Amino acid sequence: MTKAVAKRLKALRQRMSNKGIDVALFWDPDNQYYLSGFRAISYSRPIVYLVYKDKTHYIIPELERDHASQMAEVDDFFIYHEKLQDHDKDTNYLQPLNHIMDDFPKEHVLGVEMDIVPASAYQRLIEKGFDIKDVGEDVIDLRSVKNEEEIYWLEQAGYLSDIALEASFHHVRAGMSELEFDSYGDQQLLETASDEYPDLIIGYENWTCSGIERSSMPHLYSSTRRFEQNDVVVHSRQVWINNYRAENERTFLIGNPTKEQKKCLALAIEAQRVGMEAVKPGVKAKDVDIASYKVFEEAGYGEYIQHRTGHGLGLSEHEEPYLRFDNDLVLQEGMCYTIEPGIYVPGAGGFRHSDTVIVTKDGCRSITTYPRELEDMLFPNH
Amino acid sequence: MTKAVAKRLKALRQRMSNKGIDVALFWDPDNQYYLSGFRAISYSRPIVYLVYKDKTHYIIPELERDHASQMAEVDDFFIYHEKLQDHDKDTNYLQPLNHIMDDFPKEHVLGVEMDIVPASAYQRLIEKGFDIKDVGEDVIDLRSVKNEEEIYWLEQAGYLSDIALEASFHHVRAGMSELEFDSYGDQQLLETASDEYPDLIIGYENWTCSGIERSSMPHLYSSTRRFEQNDVVVHSRQVWINNYRAENERTFLIGNPTKEQKKCLALAIEAQRVGMEAVKPGVKAKDVDIASYKVFEEAGYGEYIQHRTGHGLGLSEHEEPYLRFDNDLVLQEGMCYTIEPGIYVPGAGGFRHSDTVIVTKDGCRSITTYPRELEDMLFPNH
The missing domain is CATH 3.90.230.10 (Creatinase/methionine aminopeptidase superfamily)
Structure with a gap:
């Protein structure tokens, strides 16, 4: 991980801690780049970057795997697929997102970019019963x-x-x-x-x-x-x-x-x-x-x-x-x-x-x- | 209004009626263009297009007013402003959105593009107590x-x-x-x-x-x-x-x-x-x-x-x-x-x-x- 990304993650985690946020989920391509070093050219296949207190994850389509692995030093990748051969694996981004959320303790507080995350994903987070806070404003601050x-x-x-x-x-x-x-x-x-x-x-x-x-x-x-x-x-x-x-x-x-x-x-x-x-x-x-x-x-x-x-x-x-x-x-x-x-x-x-x-x-x-x-x-x- | 846009609005309204949707709110630039004839180059200032059973509205920043008026035959524009002279008018898009929603009957059913509308806006719609349904899939169908x-x-x-x-x-x-x-x-x-x-x-x-x-x-x-x-x-x-x-x-x-x-x-x-x-x-x-x-x-x-x-x-x-x-x-x-x-x-x-x-x-x-x-x-x- 570059020093700059490490420093940004440290500053983000300080802000997450101040707000009582356990995991922050990022949808914005530029925020993802800022906090991980990876940027794709197209997001018609959604990409989600998760920052925990002590680790980071990417939910990512298969065709971005190699590029993301090269650019982002992330602790784990959750890949979703779109070819017949992989029909029994995750085939859209909400599946790994669901698995991950199912492992969270119920009292987890999630941070999301309220002005970015689409309603369809937000609705799922709500339905799981998590408390949700805005973390978009914090990254705006850091990036400024x-x-x-x-x-x-x-x-x-x-x-x-x-x-x-x-x-x-x-x-x-x-x-x-x-x-x-x-x-x-x-x-x-x-x-x-x-x-x-x-x-x-x-x-x-x-x-x-x-x-x-x-x-x-x-x-x-x-x-x-x-x-x-x-x-x-x-x-x-x-x-x-x-x-x-x-x-x-x-x-x-x-x-x-x-x-x-x-x-x-x-x-x-x-x-x-x-x-x-x-x-x-x-x-x-x-x-x-x-x-x-x-x-x-x-x-x-x-x-x-x-x-x-x-x-x-x-x-x-x-x-x-x-x-x-x-x-x-x-x-x-x-x-x-x-x-x-x-x-x-x-x-x-x-x-x-x-x-x-x-x-x-x-x-x-x-x-x-x-x-x-x-x-x-x-x-x-x- | 061009014939094509009129035909699309008619087809959309048929689908809204089938789903019991009273008003559909569109955030997606391409859907807005498809259903109104207007497209901006930048959406850092949000633009919302509202399709009612019998009229259409745009919530739009002042700098897009002339362009939108030229391209879209819309029944009403709700303008928000960003200069000192207009400090006592609406200065961000959520203000006109709120006024408009306050005039809706409580039993109104809203249609939104669930994969597009940002959580911050969606949360407001929920808090107002409206029923919400996805209308994004309908426009995908029409556009296909x-x-x-x-x-x-x-x-x-x-x-x-x-x-x-x-x-x-x-x-x-x-x-x-x-x-x-x-x-x-x-x-x-x-x-x-x-x-x-x-x-x-x-x-x-x-x-x-x-x-x-x-x-x-x-x-x-x-x-x-x-x-x-x-x-x-x-x-x-x-x-x-x-x-x-x-x-x-x-x-x-x-x-x-x-x-x-x-x-x-x-x-x-x-x-x-x-x-x-x-x-x-x-x-x-x-x-x-x-x-x-x-x-x-x-x-x-x-x-x-x-x-x-x-x-x-x-x-x-x-x-x-x-x-x-x-x-x-x-x-x-x-x-x-x-x-x-x-x-x-x-x-x-x-x-x-x-x-x-x-x-x-x-x-x-x-x-x-x-x-x-x-x-x-x-x-x-x-």
């Missing part, structure tokens, strides 16, 4: 502060995302589709990663929304829509390497933007700068959100905000804690957040940059560094 | 038989996946990384899609596992590992267009494969052929699985099978029903399956093709057509 190795991988993800943005922006022109714009970045990213990071897993996601109508909706898949002359475009990219993610988003203007569009983008850039400046240990998550919010509000654009200023980042696409107006969480060194205040203005479009920052001893450091000033975001029509 | 329009999009996904495979295979050589191999297909796919399918959303996923050790594990992310001389490689690709997916997988051999490797790949190809031949209306899902299984079993390779012969395909990466030895489901015209029997042989590697087939009146038709014979799968070392 990154160690040195995690920060290293976040930085590499940030570096690769910068390279991808540079390649996409190198080719920007009216007439190319959103997905083609993305693909230049993808290709450069994979080429660079293949050269510099041998034998590692790497991935990415893009969401590019072009034109006034599409950019005004914060979350859309990239499409085959072609950039038009004088378009506003919000390009979002997440890159992950060795499971850790960075987010890098830029809003840019093609051709001759309106005065209003330039003003909105300048405001979003300023709101992001102010948000970043607010980040340091000791301030609350809400302080960062409100700092960015006020930039829009004071300019008369408060009503065009649709979302919080940022989210935690690490193993998941969006992870808690969130930078929201109502979150009293105190920031600590080693936390990782996106800073991405945005406005969505009828007739003008959407305006939002996102960068990924690590909280440092006395402020924060952005691990995504692609240029973000207004003059960097203006491109000719051809 | 595709209509003409769905089959059209599945076919386009199949076509694009073929184009991607052709581009990747055009460049195959020892020395390129798994991710570079993927990227040739990605780029060609996006270029073709941008030309031929304007203003549509398109995406893809690849999992390429090269070398004996990696190919022996059925499910791994593509990595920066470089193909070596005489490698065995399992390349998997899913492409989706307008939300519908096709899967296209090929195992190929670089350089001078061993006799054993050629034999294993020939067996996997034969098992797939036999599986496809078994598919027709009236046979059971298990018959297809067992037909493929027997090819391996009779050649003495049964113990190296790790997974079922195939899964349903449509909106989700893997969807029910599954082609498993224990599934008595009777196949119907319009169903869509992957046929992908595989073996994973110590010292030799993994061997699995996957194609996507539509069940026709008297057999099946593959919507992925990239060459699949042994001689098509042999590539020189350089």
Whole structure:
């Protein structure tokens, strides 16, 4: 077992003990990875990770056995099968789960991720008569502060995302589709990663929304829509390497933007700068959100905000804690957040940059560094 | 509302009525899309779709409001907010969910997707005292038989996946990384899609596992590992267009494969052929699985099978029903399956093709057509 996983399990068990939890059962793929070192690509066959006071178990489909054995140092695997030859063994994940629970003393207290575990499994735990407590919030807490190795991988993800943005922006022109714009970045990213990071897993996601109508909706898949002359475009990219993610988003203007569009983008850039400046240990998550919010509000654009200023980042696409107006969480060194205040203005479009920052001893450091000033975001029509 | 969505809602309501369900609540993104026409890209902010006997509601975060209003013709939206200005409105999804439930008569019976709805929400429904029944199995049933329009999009996904495979295979050589191999297909796919399918959303996923050790594990992310001389490689690709997916997988051999490797790949190809031949209306899902299984079993390779012969395909990466030895489901015209029997042989590697087939009146038709014979799968070392 890696030192990092051992340390996390120790911290988890301390929290389990404080809450009187005897066994914690994890369904969330990212929590499983964090606490065991193993992650699958697909969970249509459910995988459950069990953490006891003194041992760990995996309930896992046969096709993941070798991979899990290689990645996770677990005390026991309970395999379920799906081929005719094994018809007399366990053939779905609820069977080993039942056997295991039948061996628990009746007074056992179970910890589960209440926001994750599906009702069908939860109902079984209830029917067995066990007391159940939430353990999801504890792993959110643990995951929120990154160690040195995690920060290293976040930085590499940030570096690769910068390279991808540079390649996409190198080719920007009216007439190319959103997905083609993305693909230049993808290709450069994979080429660079293949050269510099041998034998590692790497991935990415893009969401590019072009034109006034599409950019005004914060979350859309990239499409085959072609950039038009004088378009506003919000390009979002997440890159992950060795499971850790960075987010890098830029809003840019093609051709001759309106005065209003330039003003909105300048405001979003300023709101992001102010948000970043607010980040340091000791301030609350809400302080960062409100700092960015006020930039829009004071300019008369408060009503065009649709979302919080940022989210935690690490193993998941969006992870808690969130930078929201109502979150009293105190920031600590080693936390990782996106800073991405945005406005969505009828007739003008959407305006939002996102960068990924690590909280440092006395402020924060952005691990995504692609240029973000207004003059960097203006491109000719051809 | 589109005709297709209206028809699905009618069929769902018939099933709800048969089960005595008054309101069905959906958490699954693909079920929501199927029953409303709206799909978001991210669900870290939960979205709930409610189907009543005579109306539909969405509980939705503010940033999805415009997109959802455009895509889904719903009778009412319950918006929750996350900016300071709206601190006195609902600020998380459980608040509107609570208001709505408080208006239900106490004797209401609720339908939920028991394998999807998270325990935290389920616990609230229980505490309110409602009877709860599973409605997930009903939507699985409805989704399993595709209509003409769905089959059209599945076919386009199949076509694009073929184009991607052709581009990747055009460049195959020892020395390129798994991710570079993927990227040739990605780029060609996006270029073709941008030309031929304007203003549509398109995406893809690849999992390429090269070398004996990696190919022996059925499910791994593509990595920066470089193909070596005489490698065995399992390349998997899913492409989706307008939300519908096709899967296209090929195992190929670089350089001078061993006799054993050629034999294993020939067996996997034969098992797939036999599986496809078994598919027709009236046979059971298990018959297809067992037909493929027997090819391996009779050649003495049964113990190296790790997974079922195939899964349903449509909106989700893997969807029910599954082609498993224990599934008595009777196949119907319009169903869509992957046929992908595989073996994973110590010292030799993994061997699995996957194609996507539509069940026709008297057999099946593959919507992925990239060459699949042994001689098509042999590539020189350089």
